[in-house]
Amino acid sequence: MKKLTLTCWLLLAAFSVFAQKPLKGLVKDVSGKGVESVNVTLKDAEGNIINFTRTNKTGAFSMELKNDQIAGYKIEASSIGYKKLVTTVTDAAKSYDLTLHPSETTLETVTVKNRPSLTARGDTLNYRPSDFADKQDRSIGDVLKKMPGIEVAEDGKISYNGKSISNLYVDGDNLLDDKYNIGTKSIPQSAVDKVQVIQNDQPIKMMRKNNMSDDVALNLVLKDEAKLKVMGDATVGAGMPARFDENLTAMLFNKKLKFINNLKGNNIGNDPGIDLTSHNLSDYLKKLDNDRPNALLSTGAAGVPSLPQSRYLFNKAGLLNLNNLYKFNQDLQLRANLSYLYDHRNQQYNKFSQTYLSGQTISYSESQNNTINPQKLRAQFNLNGNADKYYLNNNFVLDYTPFKTSSGFVINNIPANQVLRQETLDISNEFNYRKKLKSEDVINLYSYLNHTTQPENLNITPGLNADILNNGNSYLGLSQYIRIPTWYTNNYASFAFVNNRFVQTYKAGFNVQQQKLNSELYRTQNNGLTEAVSGHTVNDLDWLKTKLYTDATYEFTNDKLKAGLSLPLSYNLIKYSDDINQLDKRLDKLFLNPSLNIKYQTSVENYVTANYSFRNDLGGIDDVYRGTVLKNYRSLFANDAPISESKAHNIAAGFNYRKAMQMLFVNLMASYNDVELNTISSYSLSNNIQQRVVLPLSNHIRTLSFNTNASKYLFALKSTISGGITYSQSRYDQLQNNELFAFTAQTISYKLGIEAKLTNFINWSYLANFSVTDNKAKVANAIKTNFQQLRQQSTLAIATVKNVYLNLSAEHLFTHQSTQPNLKYLFADMNIKYKYLKMKTDFEFGITNLANIKSFDAVYLSANSLTTGTYYIPGRVAMLKATFSF
Template sequence: MRKFIFSCWLLLAALSVAAQRPLKGLVKDASGKGIESVNVTLKDTGGNIINFTRTNKNGAFNIELKNEAIAGYHLEASSIGFKKMVTTVTDVAKNYEVILQPSETTLETVTVKNRPSLTSRGDTLNYRTADFADKQDRSIGDVLKKMPGVEVAEDGKITYNGKSISNLYVDGDNLLDDKYNIGTKSIPHGAVDKVQVIQNDQPVKMMRKNNMSDDVALNLVIKDEAKLKMMGDATVGAGVPNRFDENLTAMLFNKKLKFINNIKGNNIGIDPGSDLIAHNFSDYAKKLDNDKPNGLLSTGAAGVPSLPQSRYLFNKAGLINLNNLYKFNPDLQLRANISYLYDKRHQEYNKFSETYLPGQTIRYAETQNNAINPQKLRAQFTLNGNAEKYYLNNNLVLEYSPFKTRSDLIINNVAANQLLKQKTFDLSNEFNYRKKLKSEDVINLYSYLNHTAQPEILNITPGLNPDILNNGNSYLDLTQQIKLPTWYTNNYVSFAFVKNNFVQTYKAGFNVQQQQLNSVLYRTQNNQQTEPVTGNTVNELDWFKTKLYTEATYEYTNDKLKAGLSLPLSYNHIDYSDAANQLHNSLNKLFINPSFNLKYETSTENYVTANYSFRNDLGNISDVYRGTILKNYRSLFSNDAPITESQTHNIGAGFNFRKAMQMLFANLTANYSDTELNTISAFNLSNNIQQKIVLPLNNHIRNFYLAANASKYLFTLKSTVNAGVSYSQSRYSQLQNNALLPFNTQTIAYKIGIEAKLSDFINWSYAANYAITDNKAIVANGIKTNFKQLRQQSALAITTIKNLYVNLSAEHLFTRQSSQPDLKYIFADANLRYKWLKMKTDIEFGITNLTNIKRFDAIYLSANSLTTGTYIIPGRVAMLKATFNF
């Protein structure tokens, strides 16, 4: 009997399977070419979804049917850049052919002769590189600066219409992982067919159907002929006085293997370490939620002058930068980014500062001569699987960063020396796995592990401030030692329910942070006896922080609207103790940090955004240590307060305007934040030392920011122009020498720029930035300060005869502060370059700082403090270089 029932069941199952006939078809564009990844949905007469699928690379689709009674049902085919097409089903056995027409978002190429053109399809805007490049341009970075809507900052950071790019892809691959400066500097513009701006960039394939991303990315589309061979360049340069500049770069961009490998060294003031800048690291660090101090000790240097780094930096540096990506198949790749930086820097300056307080002025003068030796070894290995049904990303990172600084000081006419040694070791692994189920729902597993060691030693000879640190007696030296090992992990699982245009995501996880702060401040007496300064200069602090969290996120998207609501709930527990300072406290807090964001397309190319968030934050271990730490030669820091708690309301809005065919881009951004804290930093200032202690006192900080920017290509003048204005205001309080002073700071900044082609053989660029800063203490007869600065830069590029190029540039800086004389500087440079085509070599001779300026004065203004500094900078430098291109 059982065998008979089982046989019947098998027969019925077989008949059921046989009865399931797939509905087949093909989706094409107007030219008859199949379209990949088109969403094809079968709906009944009431509009309910029966089943759906996506077309394959040939445009074909199959939709499984549970029964054949579907006459009158509708097939809907939709894809970004095309109009939605609806077809009525009349016959299950029929192969349906659907032809999609381009939607209104497709902008036709401008065909006017000798005019650059842009094309747009869906979320992607295409700049043809050749339309913006000139004969003098070398790298793609030179051309990006000329593209309307795209802005490249001095540090290499790229923004599009006011928004920072999230990634720079090379032929669709993330080769450089946010450290994209080496790409923009090295890739020849002649190898790039077009630059694509991808709005709403979503690198995870399975998430593109219900894409909630608001990121903007750039993709460099490499020409087919440039993919067939390795290319690069080698530079050899020498100059006076005693200058050298060497560079070797090799790159390859084929389907299987991509790499940009570079080795360079110079002593001409160009920092090779700028190639290692991760432009979006701060956003990434916030997601990790591992708030460990970067370093507690410093040399107290005065910073750097308000000049481009190449004008003030004395260096001798070398960098090995290896970036390699191998694709096993279109969905699986392995990437290795390995770099080592070695640098020696010299810095010399004089500084004088005044701090204005009710009834007194604190004055401080110093001279520093610094020898700085930063090093950084970093190895990152990333395995990435990115398919329609799964996403896997494992990121292993090892960093070792020894840093040493020697300083000769004269502090208020007292000579001293200091030596700072820091050795940071950081090891982490980040694992992320997503899986799409048959129901289209997505499960996500995430785990992050990290260990950091941060030993630091600061030695100062002779012992300073004996009245505070040695009962008024002279002594030999001070030594501050710190160790701060950190263990951290963050883990969660999430599940996303996907239904049409609506996605619900529910997350649950935990993180744990364990730290130990061991520090002691030693003094060595004249008889060579070493001892702690006092019992109050020792820390043996154990810190343990855990967080259990859940988060519900609701997201909706359609053709015009994207909206998201996030409701994270967390239970936070912190326990810290220090037997040496009789300290043992714990904290338990339950937080909900809601956020909301909205994006609405007012037209095909324009959109408005709005966002709101409320966030509770807790401080870290640097808020609670009780033993005094000598942060630098004149700063003693400690705490006498509970853990800092802050509550922040943040609200923002924006409008992005674009007319791509007219090459007009504009954006307007506004943001307001209001933060309340339960602690404040109290400073006790004298002419020789500053002491800071964190106290339990409510503190309120308010910030407002408003900015408008525009960029336009002027076809008749063959020029790209840009302009912008911004206004910022901050209200906060400072507690100095027992005086609580509320301050209001306002800054208005203006900028204009132009990249112009004056003729077939002359190009001209100009940029100006002007800022006005006002500070005022909001009390009767309050302190007022005003600061104005203008910076202008201009360059002229001339083609004199065939393949001979002349570049002339100048920079003007003007600074005005009411209590100080005006500061005016003009720097000028000249460069002559000949392209020896037969030998594929550029011969270049250049002179920087023609006027031979060797001292630079600068003014810094903040709240009630004015600082003037004099920096020794490199004078005139002449260089002869040869660059061979292959």
């Protein structure tokens, strides 16, 4: 029996071999000489690849044909330096002689020798970091900001030709999940072979054939030697007055295991929490459609000055950041991202604020001395299966963020103290499964489950605003309590019909949000009695929001055009009740929110985009509570309106221009947004307190914006220059002290920068930003405010003697406001570094804020309000550090 089976298998194999026929040919150049290593591809009538090969030394090629059905088959021959040749297959037995003609310009691959170069292949642009790096550059983040077309913001966010990147991959793997700052700061630039910009990035393999993605991603391709062992560095630093800076980082990037694990702490004003920044969080939350409110209480602090954080932050912080990825095989991986941040901050400032109304000016002054203790604990586990036929992604996240602020403050010469405690626990699980059928159609199942608790307590002593909160009698204090536990789930199933370049996707799902808002505002009398301020300062609100939705999406893509039309239809039901405030409401709405997106490739490197969307939205639980809430020591908020409803039209258009060979990048974008609301916030302002009530009144907000950016590498000067202009105008209404004001706010800003290599041992960078803001109210005796600010930053890096490097930097700020004195500041820093190569150690001595500036004045404009503030900042700091690399 075994012999018979083996014989059958051999016969089947033999028939299979004899059934296959070779398709042969010869590829020559115009002189008749055979061309070696030409890519020869056989495609069917629909463009699918049937087989492919390369020519041998004589230019000959041979490919197997599995059957005689060759109708519409074509042979494509392509090679660098030659024009692509396409020939129709008419006879499988025929030998095809193909003649390639030389091509003077090759857009598929551009290589410029003896100077910084880029190579472009399809949607991927390759930078070589070594072409842009200087001897002082340590991390890949230091080099990215010097590359034309790439911009790195102060918070670490990366953009390419005006568009924020969606992911930063390390050798093709998503190790850091959008929190990529630790990667750009830690990975040595010498370990990176290429920085790849991937346009139209589609991480899901099965969707790449009909790719509608417009995302841009960066991929760091590591050198082979960087994958062989654990590498990293350790920093020990001490300084005056009483400063420390410590860091330990270990990294490994092999095929099975990748990790970046980091432990750091400092009190020099560097916030380690920036490493945990999720740069695309707003887009992710929008996709989840879970619009729970943020924290409702605050200390009423003045915010932060318009300075880099390292210049104003008094901190003592530590961070443990662990990022580990294990690949079971090419298609299955497990990732764990764990972090814990502990921070202790101090903040001191004085503030004076004026709000201009018709015939009166509301003003108040205050000072605060704050002690802030933020903590963040995050655990994320991700299981990802990504194959040609299926996609599985399960993401579990736990976030715990206790936050405490203690303040001593004086408002209009009245001293008081406050303590704010906030504690958020957020647990979620997101599941996504896609399956490609034999027909190429795709099934998608999705489920998201989330539970959040966020208790908040605000205590103020002694009691303030007795005329409003205690019948004019003095009292000991106020206590505001809020609890908003939330359950939320979103689930859907979709089916995509794939027909070559046209895809139809039909989706059906539901989401449910259940919340309960409990709040009480208590006062403590001088005799120690604690009581509710009134019956109108208590909330016991139950909220249930349900949405049933369908979505029909139609997408078309070819070599020139990508177009997508989405027609989501939803039935929205909201029920909310509060027996204490005699509230029992129900709202049901049917919404159609269409959107249209078009991208047209005007040439190989350039494209235009156009987008339109119309969206109906309903407000949340914080729009409808009736009991008054003490938001902070000088703000009382309540509502006397139905659920907020908005109708928003948005239209946008853009143009992206790129010339890789010349290293020139230009982008333009214009948009108009029109939002109509059925509610407006009414503010009652006095010198001591503001009270807000949301009222049922139509409100229109119109915003027009335009921005353009350009970046160019100047080969002769070995420099990257960049510039940009941003313009925005908003029209909106404000209701203050029973007066309705129509405001127009307009801002225009300019930026100009250069990264220059002046000589082989001197590098210079310069960045300038100038902005002008105008606010105007359309009433008699119109309220007008004007604000101008110029910020300049410059650094000179000098390689002095062997392995000794000197850095001199300065930052200048100029602020002009028509009713205030001009503000001028000049900060200067110095740093000297010695590289001890035998020990792989850098010794570094630096002084920041050489001028020893200890206070900073700032001016802020908002509609008809002007605020001036004085912040106390760290003075001169001297640091000595040693960094050992391994």
